[in-house]
Amino acid sequence: MEIINLILVIIIILALFAYLREYILRQKLQKTGDKLLNDLKEKGWETLHQSITRSQDMLGQAELEGIKVVASSRFNTQRMEERYGEELAEIVRQAQQAINNSQTQFAAFINNLGQEAQSARGVSEKATQERINKLFGNLEERLSDFLVETSQKTQASIELELRAARALIDTYKQGQLKLIDENILAMMEQTLATVLNKKLSLADHLDLIYEALEKAKAEKFIV
């Protein structure tokens, strides 16, 4: 317990010592700072006074220079106005002259243009007429060719159609003739059958049958 108290007392003493040291150092620093500030303040005031004096001098000088400039500028302005007036009159005169020239040239140009247009129109009309004539010539030629070609094609087509129709008619005719032949044959068979049925005797029939048997034997149909 005593050791702890002793340690605490030592710590407190050390702390007090540190505080006092710090306090003394601060007091010293404050005195040095105050002195430095006072020096600076005096120097500042001096500098400010010098600056004000110099600026007043400069202002006076500037006012003087300004008055000189204004006077000079008024004079120059008047001179320039006069000069500009003269130059402007000269320019207006030149412009007038240029406009007059331009008008003359323009009128001449228009006149020339009219003549050229007239000439071009004549040439164009002539060319157009020539082209139209040529076109009509070509058209006539092509139309003639086309008509000839169409006529040939139509003729060929009609001939083909006619040939096909003739072939069809021939086929039909052949068919009909064949049919007629078959009918004639059928009629002949029918007539023969009717006639022979009445006219052929049994002996005749038997003779024909014997003949058929002989033929079958000759053909070796029945062996």
Next chain:
Amino acid sequence: MNNILAIILKDTFTELQLKHRLKVLKSHLLKALFGGKEQFLSREDLNWLSSVSQTLQTFHKDNVYQILEELESQSSQLPLLTIYLPVASTDNICLQIASMARKTFQNPKIILSAKYDPNLIAGCALVWKGVYRDYSLRVKIEEKKEELLGNFKKFLK
């Protein structure tokens, strides 16, 4: 056995006739050997039976069925000539044709089967072993169709 069939075939020419006579023979023999009801027989049948009476003596109770079966079997294997005629066939016509056929083809076993076909006009058509061949006037007309038509058209002109 073959002898009996040959005797039957001597005056039997058509298929129908053969079947009928075999039936009559069977009926007659069964009645004669085993008794039973008398079947009606035509004069022609009776005549035929009397014509083969000599042959009938070979039949006994113990062989009648066997012989009849063999006869039926052999009769179904006889060469059959089918003939199509443009006229209605009678027994007489068939007899004449069959005789002529047997003579022509030198085969006494040929049996005739006659059928009617009026479209043949004249002549006949034959069927032998399933093959048909037409020898009629219809075929001749068909063969000479062009010639006939030509002549007919000439006649029309």
